[in-house]
Amino acid sequence: MPGEQILVVEDNEKNMKLLRDVLQAIGYRTLEASTAGQALALVAEHSPALVLMDIRLPDMDGVEALSRLRMDGRTASIPVLAVTAQAMKGDRERFLQAGFDDYLSKPIDVDELLAMVGRFCEGDDR
Numbered sequence: 001m002p003g004e005q006i007l008v009v010e011d012n013e014k015n016m017k018l019l020r021d022v023l024q025a026i027g028y029r030t031l032e033a034s035t036a037g038q039a040l041a042l043v044a045e046h047s048p049a050l051v052l053m054d055i056r057l058p059d060m061d062g063v064e065a066l067s068r069l070r071m072d073g074r075t076a077s078i079p080v081l082a083v084t085a086q087a088m089k090g091d092r093e094r095f096l097q098a099g100f101d102d103y104l105s106k107p108i109d110v111d112e113l114l115a116m117v118g119r120f121c122e123g124d125d126r
Helices: 013-025 036-046 062-071 091-097 110-122
Strands: 005-009 029-033 050-054 080-084 102-105
Touching: 005 013, 005 036, 013 029, 013 110, 029 036, 036 050, 036 062, 050 062, 050 110, 062 080, 080 091, 091 102, 102 110
Parallel strands: 005 029, 005 050, 050 080, 080 102
Antiparallel strands: none
């Protein structure tokens, strides 16, 4: 529900701004990380309601970061969405098999983003 905290993990400044601005405009609080290492630290410290995880990050890829989150009992149950430009046939299934809770392809469709965030943060099946 609005007011909940969402961690946005994105190394592209324009994509970060878009995600942050859209989420904040409807009332979510955001945390921001531009590397997987920063994301792991912020998740452990703040336990956000949801993580939007870019796959291609400078220090480690999002799949490895997800694996580390899932191995930590404090962060294992936090929903993590893959957000990636990798949008070839089979990519969605590959990311879901890797353990992501869902998948958003870039460029971001704002309506799809809001519906997905609503589903995870509000239990809303739009």
